[in-house]
Amino acid sequence: MFLKYEYGGSIYKVEVEREGEKYYITHDDNMYTVTAVEVDKGFLQIDLADREIKCVVSDTDESKYVFLNGEVLEVVPIELTGRKMGKDSDDEEKDLRSPISGKVVKVEIDEEEQIKTGDVLMVIEAMKMEYIIKAPWDGTVEKINYSEGEQIEIGEETMEIRKED
Amino acid sequence: MFLKYEYGGSIYKVEVEREGEKYYITHDDNMYTVTAVEVDKGFLQIDLADREIKCVVSDTDESKYVFLNGEVLEVVPIELTGRKMGKDSDDEEKDLRSPISGKVVKVEIDEEEQIKTGDVLMVIEAMKMEYIIKAPWDGTVEKINYSEGEQIEIGEETMEIRKED
Amino acid sequence: MFEKVLMANRAEIAVRVIKGCQEMGIKTVAVYSDVDKKAPHVRMADESVALGDPTPSESYLNIKKIIDAAIEKGADAIHPGYGFLAENPDFAKSCEAVGIKFIGPSADVIAKMGNKIEAKKIMEKAKVPVIPGYHGSKQDIETLIKESKKIGFPILVKATSGGGGKGMKVVRREEDLRDSIEGAKREALSAFGDDSVFIERYLDQPRHIEFQILADELGNVIHLNERECSIQRRHQKIIEETPSPMMSEELRDEMGGTAVRAAEAVGYQNAGTVEFMVDASNNYYFLEMNTRLQVEHPITEAITGIDLVKWQLKIASGQELNILQEDVKPHGHAIECRIYAEDPTNGFLPCTGTINKIELPEGPNVRNDTGIDEGMTISPYYDPMLGKLIVKGEDRKDSIEKMLWALSRYAVLGIKNNVPFLKEIIDHEAFKRGDITTHFIDIHFKDWTDIKEQLPVDALIALAVYDSMHPKRDEVVKYKESDPHSPWKSAGKWRIGV
């Protein structure tokens, strides 16, 4: 599972694999193996090799809150499609780049096809998770850069779309 | 909806009809028209004509608890079939009497039919609610006292069963 | 004693007063506007009356509706709390008119103390020191300029009907006088519909120190020591403590005696507060008298062991104040922090929203006065105070430690609040030294922000764990449900939270 959060203007990417109470969390080339229990609603007790994290996590439609060491940190989760949740995303954040490195498992459109905002364009798989690329605008598909079965790297443009005015 | 509770060795019967936030509650020939909201999980605020009831209700598998005027009252709900919930009921409490006055809407078995504990024998309807009579023991149906469409009074034996030894 | 008291207020103060009544066996009636139907003060009270429209003038400020509710429920007294109608002489009078006891001083005293100019005149007559100034009715610019020069700079120009910071200017140089006075008058006119101003000596490095007063209806008056309330933002207190770190035994006796004299001068009854400004040389001046319970009353309760709400009730029902001045023997040190839904990084702008999760600190000598609940919405209709956190320690150091601990366990998630800001103030070296004035926040927290350079890796781990426990990615879910041709349907390897 890939996750992205925005905090203080930066984007943080995390990868997490779960096996029961064990979690393998990768961030910035560091791998953390932790065990975690939710002792009460939102109250997490997380054991790392060298320390324990005790915190409360809570979420609204727009933000997630972490109460940790006496401080509340508010982060904005970023959608799997690379866009922020909840709020309407800014135009400049609407793009067609792959949010992950993985394999293209489905291409749902053809070149020159007319598409509407929200249409599913492509599905990319990585780490047993699938990510959807949806149409950020109404328009016409100009060029599809990857076909089913191909490998795509994070940040690569999946396709090009001619926006409708 | 008919409800029965046991408290301090007595059985209390209540009838309740709901319309949105309004409840019509009948007990001992008194009718209470109340409006009620659940302000927090289990916390009820109930307005009567002459007073307000504020209490916390909570239930486990076996009991219901009412925290009212600083006191906890523990009551045992009685099943629709006339038996207590949760705990295995004592033998003497296992019977085939109708828990209500109503109309027999279904008879699921025939005389001389072999039945197993828990089999549905009869369905009785009253006040738009239906009550199931289930087999309290393995055995054979000896005599069915009421057929479909007939009126039955509370406490009347629905049928007779020859218990298996 | 009263049989039934109506609480003409909402939120934490309504809850607090209701508890006091209930302990004394007095029945309580809550009133509530539409948005407060499920609020804790309604839940706590024995009975409640709906006021309707949440607009203050249609609900908690509506004298008729509240008096009608009291009559309907047969309440024999009304407690006004603070804010709303607490210092409205018409309300006190209306209660009297229908034979319901208003828990507070008489309408006449409220009116007198509500008019700042008249209040100062009364105090001057009673030899209570007031700040040198001009409070005359001649409001032409030339008179005001002449009077200002007499007082000496720096001076403060302030709206007569004002409150908060509106219609208020500091003038340090003669050449700025005319512009400032004219500006203050304009602001006053637009804010309060009255352009009259008064002029006072402006104090540098001022402290705000107030004395709690208890006065019965038989003429007994005592004070319950001071509260140091200098930590303010936008001219509103956010942290209060007692004793004040600047207070000596001698000064306390002197100021306390003055406060009692002030209360006696107006024939004060019930609980009240005399506010003083104190300058760097410990000269003190009468500022105003608040004719009601203060927000910060719990710190006085903490160190004196005296329950102010219960005494308000006892006094209003005619009982004698049997605590003598020499019986007031405070111990320890108490601090209160006001928890507001506001953004300290954006001019302390009130924030609205829904409280998603609350975890309050609980422990010995930690008191939470709140009127909030999980799931509750903080609306723009009323004051955005979420609650008050009060701690008491053996001494100031102990109580600062406890407050830091408590704030670090104060979790209100879902709505921006000032807890991190309060914590940094309490943890500030100058605060710890007791080196505080009303300018403290402006000096030390001008461009404060709680956003860190870097999201701590522990938070990231926690988020990752939480999100794999509770997968809830909107778009994905929506897609699966709405589209029968969804590729997810056949995606065998799709897994979340396995």
Added chain:
Amino acid sequence: MFEKVLMANRAEIAVRVIKGCQEMGIKTVAVYSDVDKKAPHVRMADESVALGDPTPSESYLNIKKIIDAAIEKGADAIHPGYGFLAENPDFAKSCEAVGIKFIGPSADVIAKMGNKIEAKKIMEKAKVPVIPGYHGSKQDIETLIKESKKIGFPILVKATSGGGGKGMKVVRREEDLRDSIEGAKREALSAFGDDSVFIERYLDQPRHIEFQILADELGNVIHLNERECSIQRRHQKIIEETPSPMMSEELRDEMGGTAVRAAEAVGYQNAGTVEFMVDASNNYYFLEMNTRLQVEHPITEAITGIDLVKWQLKIASGQELNILQEDVKPHGHAIECRIYAEDPTNGFLPCTGTINKIELPEGPNVRNDTGIDEGMTISPYYDPMLGKLIVKGEDRKDSIEKMLWALSRYAVLGIKNNVPFLKEIIDHEAFKRGDITTHFIDIHFKDWTDIKEQLPVDALIALAVYDSMHPKRDEVVKYKESDPHSPWKSAGKWRIGV
């Protein structure tokens, strides 16, 4: 000061000590058995170590496991709380042996005070009055009978190694002596593996009054006034208060001085308690010394403003006790009720079960020390105390009112508990008069029951409303789900919660 303290205990006392440490900036380590994995004390602590098997001997009584945990986490001190290893001299010695500070008196003092006969000898030597009695090692029946007669009736025969009520007999007539002594010996042997008993004068109408002691490691000893602990069931306290309604200023000074002398006589260090029995004529006798923090310590904290846990930490880290006896100036009155999962209608038998819902009373001067949570299971492994409710009022009347209010808002649903019982004690006329002895419950609450004649109609209405809001009739639901031929499928008029 210590860097990191391990809390060798669980539940409310672990939570309370952890909070004290955290306020002082000390890191904390919790230990927990399998059933306590999600318990509040674990959640509160900075770190935690699993002890495994919940059997006390394998967990909270296991010296090796706990010392190992402390070493593993680098704790430099261990706080034992009360119960478990708190008065185990071997534990104190084991801590010492690995260079970890045991927060409490020395192993030697614990051992001396743990042996009741030796303790009394020390006290007699220090001119602390002890109950006339025979504590000799000659344990043959004839000697015991002869000594009993010397003391005079009524007498009490008690197991030397005993605790609670086991191996304890009251003898009022000479002719019952032999049978009672033999009976006590049999009980003592089977309960404690040791049949030796001692004999004492039995006090009629006795009160149990104890004095809190603080002693530093430099020889300073003070007392923090008394606690009245006469309200007991099965020889265990359930309600404590301070000051005692029977106490005069003179008697307090005298008994307090005696308590200090008792502590000095054994070279006591840290917090401790000297327990006395007081008869109807205010004669007082040393009962025992508890070499640890008491369950009921919060009431002393409430009226003195002194934090006993913090002082335990300060004293153990070598700090001087800078509170002089004359600095101890309590105010107000405090009561503690111990909330137990037990059945007062059935011999106070502990109850187990799962806590379904908790609503604790919160308000000014209301303190909850708990270590429980909603959803938590009370297991038969440990003491069934759910928490302690402490209130402080201006005087005894005020504090009784507050306690009644608080108890009436103390909702622990899902497990039988003694809240209604406590409420009726506090509300009892004899209690209100202060007319209490250790026999209070036997006298006034012999056949107490909380079942009413009649279920109040308001409860019935509430249940009806709740059940139509949350229809949840097991059998019906099961039937519908499991049987495709269910008659319910076609029952058009079937409706629940419409």
